[in-house]
Amino acid sequence: MAKLIIEGGKPLEGEVKISGSKNASLPIMAATLLADGECFLDNVPKVWDVRSMGFVLRTLGMRVEEQDGRFKIIPPKMLHYEAPYELVRTMRASVLVLGPLLARLRHARVSMPGGCAIGVRPVDLHLKGLARMGAEISIKEGYIEAHAKGGLKGARICFEKKSVGATENIIMAAALAKGKTYVENAAMEPEITDLAGFLNRMGAKIKNTGPGCLEITGVERLKGTFYRVIPDRIETGTFLIAGAAAGGEVTLKDVRPDHVKIITDKLKKMGTSVDIKKNSMTVSGKKRLKGAEIDTDPFPGFPTDLQPQMMSLLCVCRGKSVVRETIFENRFMHIGELQRMGARVEIRGNSAVITGVEYLNGTSVMASDIRCGAALVVAGLEARGETCISRIYHIDRGYEKIEDKFKSLGARIKRTS
Ligand code: EPZ
Numbered sequence: 001m002a003k004l005i006i007e008g009g010k011p012l013e014g015e016v017k018i019s020g021s022k023n024a025s026l027p028i029m030a031a032t033l034l035a036d037g038e039c040f041l042d043n044v045p046k047v048w049d050v051r052s053m054g055f056v057l058r059t060l061g062m063r064v065e066e067q068d069g070r071f072k073i074i075p076p077k078m079l080h081y082e083a084p085y086e087l088v089r090t091m092r093a094s095v096l097v098l099g100p101l102l103a104r105l106r107h108a109r110v111s112m113p114g115g116c117a118i119g120v121r122p123v124d125l126h127l128k129g130l131a132r133m134g135a136e137i138s139i140k141e142g143y144i145e146a147h148a149k150g151g152l153k154g155a156r157i158c159f160e161k162k163s164v165g166a167t168e169n170i171i172m173a174a175a176l177a178k179g180k181t182y183v184e185n186a187a188m189e190p191e192i193t194d195l196a197g198f199l200n201r202m203g204a205k206i207k208n209t210g211p212g213c214l215e216i217t218g219v220e221r222l223k224g225t226f227y228r229v230i231p232d233r234i235e236t237g238t239f240l241i242a243g244a245a246a247g248g249e250v251t252l253k254d255v256r257p258d259h260v261k262i263i264t265d266k267l268k269k270m271g272t273s274v275d276i277k278k279n280s281m282t283v284s285g286k287k288r289l290k291g292a293e294i295d296t297d298p299f300p301g302f303p304t305d306l307q308p309q310m311m312s313l314l315c316v317c318r319g320k321s322v323v324r325e326t327i328f329e330n331r332f333m334h335i336g337e338l339q340r341m342g343a344r345v346e347i348r349g350n351s352a353v354i355t356g357v358e359y360l361n362g363t364s365v366m367a368s369d370i371r372c373g374a375a376l377v378v379a380g381l382e383a384r385g386e387t388c389i390s391r392i393y394h395i396d397r398g399y400e401k402i403e404d405k406f407k408s409l410g411a412r413i414k415r416t417s
Pocket residue numbers: 023026093119120121122123124125126127161162163164165166187304305327328329370371398
């Protein structure tokens with residue numbers, strides 16, 4: 001099994017280009033099912049989750065060609081309606097084909113995605129929203145069986161809690177439904193705005209009518225189009241935090257500073273300097289930073305996908321820090337690994353109280369999900385000695401050539417097979 005070996009304690013210097021957003025690419029790829037013509041996507045990251053979505057689309061009959069982050073996706077004469085368990089279980093976001101299949105075929109059979117390391121990850125909000133639009137949904141042998149006789153109809157949908165995936169499924173379903181759909185308490189992550197931008201380029205009529213409010217007027221058809229995916233804000237945040245943790249001076253190219261404002265503000269308050277230009281950012285820091293309080297929240301709040309990485313940094317900051325995880329019920333798997341490196345963290349329910357130590361010690365640790373893996377890379381870069389990270393296939397699901405990017409910044413990091 002491949003591992004990452006990191007010799008820590010060396011400041012990072014130089015510049016690195018941030019890849020396109022995984023979490024924008026996945027719903028946008030699913031949305032190509034709605035088009036009756038070819039779609040061309042650019043700036044798609046070469047990560048495993050994107051490859052998995054490509055396999056799902058091919059299973060549904062789409063022709064998917066990829067070269068260097070550029071995708072050409074061609075619809076078949078007739079789509080298949082089933083997304084099998086073997087594929088869906090490897091990548092939960094496959095459930096995002098549910099809305100488009102129902103909208104196009106009035107029928108879909110999609111495996112329940114199942115849980116993962118960070119939580120149970122139910123899809124009840126997806127199903128309730130689609131049912132409001134007239135879909136008849138049942139769960140049989142672990143599959144979601146959905147039918148929309150007469151086609152989906154516009155509806156008023158008010159989500160009881162913000163859900164990125166459920167919002168995305170409803171937007172895609174409503175784009176081709178009969179009539180208008182009004183959504184309240186929609187998630188408003190930049191990835192959702194990017195999905196809406198792609199759909200509107202295809203001819204959809206999606207309007208943001210206020211914070212968390214969307215108005216979608218269904219249309220007859222959606223045409224193929226070209227689209228460039230936004231930069232990955234979670235990768236951006238990961239490298240900002242790594243730069244602050246390792247010290248030195250790191251410039252990130254092809255970023256959207258407005259998508260990571262809360263991280264930048266936090267890092268500045270902790271004592272890091274962050275220089276912001278139109279689409280690049282430079283983080284530099286030498287001295288030991290001050291601790292902080294972090295509450296994860298839906299956008300524009302602090303992203304749960306950067307909570308583990310930030311915790312790695314807080315472990316070596318001065319004083320006490322508190323991290324509250326409000327999105328997922330089990331997203332502290334990285335703490336056990338950080339404690340093995342000498343971190344002082346006490347878990348109290350969905351909060352973690354961190355007492356900063358002067359340094360962490362490298363040792364063998366294990367990734368349990370994408371962002372836990374990224375947090376261990378940050379910890380390895382700031383630690384003294386050698387850190388060996390196993391199960392790095394988790395990291396490869398969401399980061400494109402992570403070791404090459406850090407190596408280009410002078411990090412002593414290598415992948416062993
Ligand atoms: C998306 O997952 C992201 N994945 C996650 O990133 C991210 O952590 C999450 O949003 C929150 O920002 C992709 O975009 C592919 P949710 P998603 O529906 O859509 C509960 C990464 O590392 N919920 O917003 O699955 C759910 O259990 C991944 O890139 C329901 O209860 O997240 C969670 O507690 C990890 N019922 C909360 O809502 C539902 O029907 C937020 O989940 C759906 C969700």
